[in-house]
Amino acid sequence: MDDLSIDVLVNKENMLSIDYIPKNMYIVDNNENNFHNYLIDNIKPMLRMEVKPYIEKLIHDANNNGINIIVDSAFRSGNYQQMILDKLISEKGNEAYKLIALPGASEHQTGLAVDFAIYENGIYNDDIKEDDKEAIWLKDNAWKYGFILRYPKGKEDITGFNFEPWHYRYVGKEIAKYVYENNITFEEYYAYFIEK
Numbered sequence: 001m002d003d004l005s006i007d008v009l010v011n012k013e014n015m016l017s018i019d020y021i022p023k024n025m026y027i028v029d030n031n032e033n034n035f036h037n038y039l040i041d042n043i044k045p046m047l048r049m050e051v052k053p054y055i056e057k058l059i060h061d062a063n064n065n066g067i068n069i070i071v072d073s074a075f076r077s078g079n080y081q082q083m084i085l086d087k088l089i090s091e092k093g094n095e096a097y098k099l100i101a102l103p104g105a106s107e108h109q110t111g112l113a114v115d116f117a118i119y120e121n122g123i124y125n126d127d128i129k130e131d132d133k134e135a136i137w138l139k140d141n142a143w144k145y146g147f148i149l150r151y152p153k154g155k156e157d158i159t160g161f162n163f164e165p166w167h168y169r170y171v172g173k174e175i176a177k178y179v180y181e182n183n184i185t186f187e188e189y190y191a192y193f194i195e196k
């Protein structure tokens with residue numbers, strides 16, 4: 001199977017095959033302290049090659065503005081998603097299903113989604129809050145690089161996911177600008193333009 005289009009919609013109703021893996025990915029070289037060490041050592045985040053120039057420019061510009069963010073979690077395979085889910089179920093029971101997507105329903109599997117973390121003065125923080133300066137900068141600026149806030153506050157009924165101020169999705173600059181300016185979700189964008 002070829003790599004999916006960069007505007008692919010993945011959610012609970014539009015799931016990927018659990019064994020889909022993008023062909024053309026690269027290893028994001030930021031630092032060792034990322035989400036993947038939560039479960040498996042020495043796995044670095046990977047993204048689709050198409051995303052590389054845009055995420056690099058975003059991180060570079062963020063850093064120049066005193067916003068010290070890193071790519072925390074990026075590509076996750078269907079099997080890896082299952083491992084995370086199993087671990088969370090063991091910790092939190094059924095609450096886990098509200099916090100993390102089923103394998104195939106996570107757009108992390110596309111290699112086009114990024115969870116950001118704060119990495120400042122050697123301190124790693126993967127729990128970006130709505131009012132943190134990093135979240136505010138991303139919300140105001142990520143669209144310029146082709147990324148959208150994928151699970152906005154107040155849109156939980158549409159996206160099927162809780163508000164995640166750290167989770168962004170690369171969709172390309174044109175779509176990102178439209179989604180940002182019209183304050184809509186990717187689901188709404190699809191309903192208006194793709195499914196018509």
Ligand code: ZN
Pocket residue numbers: 073108113114115167168
């Ligand atoms: Zn995420």
